[in-house]
Amino acid sequence: MVYPLSRSVLVRWLTLVVTWAAIAPVAIAKGPAEPRPNILLILADNWRSPNAGILGDPLAITPAFDRVAREGVLFTHTFNPVPSCSPTRACLLTGRYAHQLGERASLWSAFPKDTPVVTEVLRQAGYQVGYAGKPWGPGNFEVSGWKENPVGPKFADFASFHRQRDKSNPYFFWLGNTDTATRGGKHPYLEIARQKLDASKLTVPPELPDCPEVRLDLLNYYGGIIAMDEQAGQAIALLEKAGELDDTVVVYCSDNGWQMPRGLANCYDAGSRVPLAIRWGKKLQAGRKVDAFVNLAELGPTFLQLAGQVPPREMTFRGLAELLMGKDDGQARDCVFIERERHADVRRDHQSYPIRAVRTKDFLYIRNLRPDRWPAGDPDVLFLAGRPYGDVDTTAVKDVLIARQADPAFQPFIKLIFSKRPAEELYDLQKDPHQLTNVASEPAYDERKAALRAKVEQWMKSTGDPRVDPTDDTFDRFPYYGQPPKAKSP
Ligand SMILES: [Ca+2]
Structure with missing residues (x-):
C-alpha cells in the first residue's frame, strides 16, 4: 500500500535534501576508475601578458610556457583579481574577491583563519602539499596563528619535494618563482639577457619614456623571464623523466602584471593582465586557445574540481574545470572585475x-x-x-x-x-x-x-x-x- 505524502512533509523533505546539498562541504565524484591528478602550479611574480614567445613577443624566450600552451590550453584573457602579490595569492587560495577577505585585500597583511583555504582542503582530501620559492606573501601569517605559510610546508625546490613525496597519494606543488620581479633598481639578469637576446628588438611601451634607464630595466626583465622559464622547464623535465607528465596538471601563470611604473598596483593591463596556460596530458585538447575572461582567483577552486572536490560554499568562484575541459564555451565570460x-x-x-x-x-x-x-x-x-x-x-x-x-x-x-x-x-x-x-x-x-x-x-x-x-x-x-x-x- 502506498501512503501519500502530505504536502508539508514533502516540502520539508525536499528542503532537507536541498539544504544538505548546499552545505555538504565536499561531495566527491570519486570512482575507482579515475585516479586523481597531481597538480603543479608554476607561479611567476610580476610577469605581464603578452611577454611570452607564444603570445607574440619576439624578445621573450619562453620554451616551457610555449610548450604548456601548445600541448594544453592557452588562456588569452586572464587578469589578476588585485594587481598586488599577497592579495591575489590570498584570492587564489580562498576562491574569493579581495574585498571579501578583510585585511587580506591589502599587501603586507595578516591571514585570518576564517574561511576555507584551497591547500588545506586538498590536504584533507588526501593530497600532499608543498611549495618552494615565494608562497602567500608578503605578509604576516604567524600573527593569525599559522605555524607555516597558508600554502603549506616549504621545500628547497620541486626536486626535493618530488623525492620525498608519499607515492601512494596525489600531490599539489606550488612553485613560486621571482625572477621577473624587480630588484630595487639593480639588474642581476642583464648578463643572461645580453647573451641570449637581441636588445635592438626591444620596444618600450608608450606609457614609459624611451631612455637608456628604462631599456636597462626592460632588458633585465627579459633576462628574468629566461631564468624563470628555465626553472619551469626543469620542473616539467623532471615530471617527464619520472613518466608522470601526462598525469599531472601543469598550470603556468603569474600573480600580477609587471612591476614597471603604471604596472603593479594599477588596474591597467600592464599591472593586471597575465599569461596563463594549462597542460594535462591527453585530457585536454592540445593547442586550444580560450579567449573567454578568466580571473586568477578561479584557479584555487579549479584545483579542487580537478582533485574531485566541490569547492566549499564559502568560495565565491566555482572553478574553471568546465571551461578548461571544453564543456563550457565561455560565451558568458565577457568581463573580469x-x-x-x-x-x-x-x-x-x-x-x-x-x-x-x-x-x-x-x-x-x-x-x-x-x-x-x-x-x-x-x-x-x-x-x-x-x-x-x-x-x-x-x-x-x-x-x-x-x-x-x-x-x-x-x-x-x-x-x-x-x-x-x-x-x-x-x-x-x-x-x-x-x-x-x-x-x-x-x-x-x-x-x-x-x-x-x-x-x-x-x-x-x-x-x-x-x-x-x-x-x-x-x-x-x-x-x-x-x-x-x-x-x-x-
Ligand atoms: Ca607579484
Whole structure:
C-alpha cells in the first residue's frame, strides 16, 4: 500500500535534501576508475601578458610556457583579481574577491583563519602539499596563528619535494618563482639577457619614456623571464623523466602584471593582465586557445574540481574545470572585475588607494573611490630608500622620472604615473590598447560609461563590498606588517 505524502512533509523533505546539498562541504565524484591528478602550479611574480614567445613577443624566450600552451590550453584573457602579490595569492587560495577577505585585500597583511583555504582542503582530501620559492606573501601569517605559510610546508625546490613525496597519494606543488620581479633598481639578469637576446628588438611601451634607464630595466626583465622559464622547464623535465607528465596538471601563470611604473598596483593591463596556460596530458585538447575572461582567483577552486572536490560554499568562484575541459564555451565570460586597496604604506594615516574596475573586450572602466588621494603614494611620504611615490616600485626609470620631474619631455609620463586621477577612467581599447587616453568625460561615451559604472556597482553590491558605503574606510585601518615609511620630507 502506498501512503501519500502530505504536502508539508514533502516540502520539508525536499528542503532537507536541498539544504544538505548546499552545505555538504565536499561531495566527491570519486570512482575507482579515475585516479586523481597531481597538480603543479608554476607561479611567476610580476610577469605581464603578452611577454611570452607564444603570445607574440619576439624578445621573450619562453620554451616551457610555449610548450604548456601548445600541448594544453592557452588562456588569452586572464587578469589578476588585485594587481598586488599577497592579495591575489590570498584570492587564489580562498576562491574569493579581495574585498571579501578583510585585511587580506591589502599587501603586507595578516591571514585570518576564517574561511576555507584551497591547500588545506586538498590536504584533507588526501593530497600532499608543498611549495618552494615565494608562497602567500608578503605578509604576516604567524600573527593569525599559522605555524607555516597558508600554502603549506616549504621545500628547497620541486626536486626535493618530488623525492620525498608519499607515492601512494596525489600531490599539489606550488612553485613560486621571482625572477621577473624587480630588484630595487639593480639588474642581476642583464648578463643572461645580453647573451641570449637581441636588445635592438626591444620596444618600450608608450606609457614609459624611451631612455637608456628604462631599456636597462626592460632588458633585465627579459633576462628574468629566461631564468624563470628555465626553472619551469626543469620542473616539467623532471615530471617527464619520472613518466608522470601526462598525469599531472601543469598550470603556468603569474600573480600580477609587471612591476614597471603604471604596472603593479594599477588596474591597467600592464599591472593586471597575465599569461596563463594549462597542460594535462591527453585530457585536454592540445593547442586550444580560450579567449573567454578568466580571473586568477578561479584557479584555487579549479584545483579542487580537478582533485574531485566541490569547492566549499564559502568560495565565491566555482572553478574553471568546465571551461578548461571544453564543456563550457565561455560565451558568458565577457568581463573580469579588478580591484585594489592598500599596496605599500605610502599615504598619510596609512590610507589605501581604493579602485574598483571592470575589463571587457573593448573597454576598461575604473572607479577611483578616493580621487583626492595620490594613486602612487603621497609625494611627501618617503618610502624605501628614501623615495616618494612608494606604490611605484624602485626601478632605474622611476629614479629618472623623479630626477627629471621638471623636464617638459617627461611631463606626460609624470602625469600618467604619479599624478592624481579623476573619479572615473574609461579607455576605448580598440583605439587605445595601451590605455593612455581617458575618455570618461567625452559625451560620446556617456551611455557606455553608465553601463559599465552600473556593472561595477552591481558587482560590489552582490559580493558584499564594504565600499558600497561611500564613507567606509575600514581598509585604511588594518595593520600593515611591512617596513613603515622612513620619514616625511621636510
Ligand atoms: Ca607579484
